Amino acid sequence: MFDYSSVLSRTVVELKKSGIRKFFDLLDGRKDVVGLTVGQPDFVTPWHIREAGIQSLEKGKTYYTSNAGMPELRAEICNYLERRFSLRYKPDEAVVTVGGSEAIDLAIRAVIEPGDEVIIPTPSFVCYEPMVRLCGGVPVTVKTTVENRFKLTPNELRAAITPKTKMLVLPYPNNPTGAILTKEELEGLAEVLRGTNILILSDEIYAEMTYGRAHVSIAAIEDMWERTIITSGFSKSYAMTGWRMGYLVAPKPLAEQMLKIHQYAIMCAPTTSQFAAIEALKNGDEDIAMMVGEYDRRRRYIYRGFLDIGIDVFEPEGAFYIYPEVEKFGLSAEEFCQRLLDEYKCAIVPGTAFGEGGESFARVSYAYSIKHIEEALNRIESFVKTLK
Amino acid sequence: MESILKLLEDNATLTPEQLAVMCGKETGDIKKLIESYEKEGVIVGYKTLIDWDKTKRECVSAFIEIKITPQRDRGFDHVAEKIYNYPEVQSLYLMSGGFDLCVLIEGKTMKEVAYFVAQKLATIDEVVSTATHFVLRKYKDKGVIYGPQEIDERGNCN
Secondary structure, three states, X not given: OOXXXXXXXXXXXXXXXXXXXXXXHHHOOOOOOEEOOOOOOOOOOOHHHHHHHHHHHHXXXXXXOOOOOOHHHHHHHHHHHHHXXXXXXXXXXXXXXXXXXXXXXXXXXXXXXXXXXXXXXXXXXXXXHHHHHHOOOEEEEEEOOHHHOOOOOHHHHHHHOOOOEEEEEEOOOOXXXXXOOOHHHHHHHHHHHOOOOOEEEEEOOOOOOEOOOOOOOHHHOOXXXXXXXXXXXXXXXXXXXXXXOEEEEOOHHHHHHHHHHHHHHXXXXXXXXXXXXXXXXXXXXXXXXXXXXXXXXXHHHHHHHHHHHOOXXXXXXXXXXXXXXXXXXXXXXHHHHHHHHHHHOEEOEEHHHHOOOOOOEEEEEOOOOXXXXXXXXXXXXXXXXXXX | OHHHHHHHHHOOOOOHHHHHHHHOOOHHHHHHHHHHHHHHOOOOOOOOOOOHHHOOOOXXXXXXXXXXXXXXXXXXXXXXHHHHOOOOEEEEEEOOOOOOEEEEEEEOOHHHHHHHHHHHHOOXXXXXXXXXXXXXXXXXXXXXXXXXXOOOOOOOOO
8 A cells, every 4th residue: 555645745735625525516517596796707718819829729729928928919918018007018028838827836936945925815716835844934814804805905005014014915906806906095005015026926817806896906106106916817807718818917026937837837827818819909909898898787786686685785896796794694604605505506605715814704606697606696695584 | 868878779678677776767767768769759669689490480581782863853662662662672772882872671481572573672663673682691790699599607716
């Protein structure tokens, strides 16, 4: 009998299984459940984008591209960032990655050494902490609060900084809370960072999904560009999750080091997807507007729905999640979600899946049709009535 | 408020209450707006899209190209009126190009449709000729794809 424990990396074995995975495993194979769990668009990739991918295959474009991604794609990424967010990058400061997740991985691996501290506001997406641990780094989580609408505040940031702090993760617009940071709020954080040697990993995968105001990147704030790595991708904004297309942009001295890791680990992002991505950036602005308009209507609908049921919730301003508070029903988030699933066949994700601070909340995705949302809200309402 | 029209065009089952929440307006205002659209004839009607092929009901439809001799003073309108008053006529369009009117007819059988064309349409004085094209399969109508029910195959992974 082979002793696997003797060969496996201890760091990897000690990594916690993602909390979100634990909950999703409960759902596997269940067909009777009305869920609001999925963290991806319910739209199909717009046809003209799919067609560009198909055409590239028909023309036999099945080769590797350059490591950093096709020059045309990198140029379009730079055009896009300038057009939408007034960000200035040159094509050699962009690396095309396999989804936004790879970009995050590259950013952390290129920078973090054993003992380095990384400040991670929570609740947030599940990948930052384990990736930091894989590098021997120390995740320093900062619990954001509903009182501050789950925004990282300058004081919280200041309190978390030590001489070992190397990086701040800025996960806004936020999964799971739907929080965003405005220009003024970013200025406040920038003030704390100015004069330090701390890098920013700004995960802007939901940048297109803000409601009522346009997204502002921290890289657009004075003195922040040179210390910022932006990671983003096509999954959410163009409904392209399955294409696995992401990218990062960063000042060249950082980008060229991250590219080395990408070159050895991945070689290059899938060529078919790169062709589709070029089409998305060139002719996809209207698709984004259409989809974001639809998410916005659903956001208003589900927000009102929770208020009408009598569940406390703050109005989300970004991404496609809403983050209701279930504390007053006398159940932990996990119990609430488990019982809702068992008794009313409705699935939402306990906030605990997204790190500290989620104990009394649940993440609810509204990347579903109004009809589906309505049915789920009805079930939640029936459940909550039994708790009062 | 053209967005309301667009939303209703896509889904007429949305209630004024739902529309109000989705658009951040008052229910009363939405009701008034819809009423005024109805009064002005901007909203002409509400229908349901049904894939009859999935039911037991027998149904065929055909597009018929019609060439006509327009009448002095009355142009095409008079003939059009004669044609659209038949309940069998689902849609009627005045066309540019090789023919004048395009009629969409629905009937129970091909025979019934053929009979209608021969007896009712072809006999109208101004009608010069007709060409009937039976629909073999409806793939998409009013922006909706007619196919197997879509299932949500999205993976739960983040």
